[in-house]
Amino acid sequence: MQHGKLLLIDDDRLQAQIVRQQLNSFRSSVFEFEWASTYEEGLERLLSEEHTACLLDFQLGPRDGLALIREAREKECAVPIIFLTADSSPDIDIEAMNAGALDYLVKGEISPAMLERSLRYALKLSETLAELKRLATRDALTGLLNRREFNRLLAEESERSHRFGRPFSLVLLDIDRFKSINDRYGHPAGDSVLRETAERLQGLMRKVDRLARFGGEEIVALLVELDQEQAHDVAERMLEAIRSTPYAVEGQAAGISVTTSAGVAAMPGKISTAKELLSAADDALYRAKRGGRDRVESA
Template identity: 40%
Template sequence: MDQQLDYAPCGYFSISDKGIIQSANQTFATMLSYERDELLGKHIELFMSMTNKLFFHTYFYPYMQLYGHVSEIYLSLQSSSHHDIPMLLNGVRQTREGETFMDCVVVEMRRRLEHEKDILATKQRLEHLVQETNETNRKLELLHQEYEAKQRELLSINLQLEALALTDPLTGMKNRRYFNESLLAHINKFHRSGDPFSIALIDIDRFKSINDTYGHPVGDLVLTELAELLHASSRETDVTARFGGEEFVMLLAGADAINAVHIAERIRTVIQMTPMGNLHITASIGVATMTSEDSDDKLISKADQALYRSKTSGRNRVSHVMDLDSNK
């Protein structure tokens, strides 16, 4: 055998139609840890496990007979120490001097198998990592949904707290804080555009005697029903609030002094004509209209002065602060 073929970097052997090894290069003998003479004349299946023998019979021989060649057959041959050596085999059927031979070339597959095992292990690790990542993402999504639900709940609570902070707990009306914020907004608008507005302080006449005579629960009922009455009697543009105690306040948007007094008189009449259970109450009202010299505190002080005039003039009446100056 040619020396170059004898020591080629792949195993070579040639078998007869019956599978007897006719020739083999040194590389093939070294692969199996045999001397070359120990291989020649032996049946190739002597160096195979039962599984590989069955594969050889069901695939190698029929394929050679039918097509005259095989390519990249994967099988294992046993070494002299009975260790399986994985190999990749290519073969071709040829005729020389009237005899048929099957020439085969084999390449050891140890490194490839190790590489494939590494690839498989890496693939499994990646699949596990993907599974863990998906699980983590699912948990994150659940946490995100929980976070959004908590955010919505917190927003709802904040809105409720904000509403409570601006609402009188007894009557359900807006409270003094809300009124003060609305008043400042209207004052700023007045300085920008000159749009008129007025405020009206409404005080229940002799409210202390109601509490003293009928008790505080009846007094609270009067306050609640008056709040509903004021809300029903106000315009959409008005701001109505409980100012404190038995006092209520209305911000009359767009109302100059004349209109404000007219609105206040209408409200006073409604209060006088509407029974509160078995009681009939009256209210005194003080009105002030915004001017360029007024601040929020000054405007409220003017309305309070007008209210005092209504109280001291016999109650159940409306007074505008400008009437105080004209009566001096």
């Protein structure tokens, strides 16, 4: 049996009573019910991400549900939304789907069985879309963002920095002598080291930061609202998290010691483009390698 929490955003009290009654008639699902009667209250509750699904009315006083869907999606809300309207026009159907709704129901035609089916369909489709997004944006080995998604986020952050003059930094890390780990302990051990390195670094990141596998044994961190000096301090903590505890490797009772080197660069300043920022971080990383490894260098 399917369980969840359903949010209805609708300014009609009668519609709220109807939906509550229909939920009680479900045959194979149990949903806790919550009702928001205004655009502002509905958006706030929707963005809390506490709900399994949302039913959203087209007309919300002077504003409409299409705008609410777009605003929620812009804020990366992943709650599946089913659009409700008294208008059976196919144009509204298309608009709702384009805005991000996963299904569309016409008021007055909704039965408990139809609503239950729609919720089941929307939840399944939402899971499928989330998995497709994960596969498209995540590195399969480490679970970190992949390089393509990182480049997209870097371009966005670079644009924001130009527009508002806000700082951000990159920390580009490389596992020292990674080839020797693969040669000595085998590629499964190397994969294990990469996965655990990702886990250790993720533990240091704030919610606003982004961590990606940049390629091979390189990992890059995008640190929002941090200047170069602050990012250098973060990089030092990242290196300490790697060196502080030996890595468990099958067949090695004592574990193996791993170190990393890092290059740091920031915007805005002398660096004005995302390409220049990456190049500066890479140059700093190269200096860290030449300087003896297990160290941080800044652009």
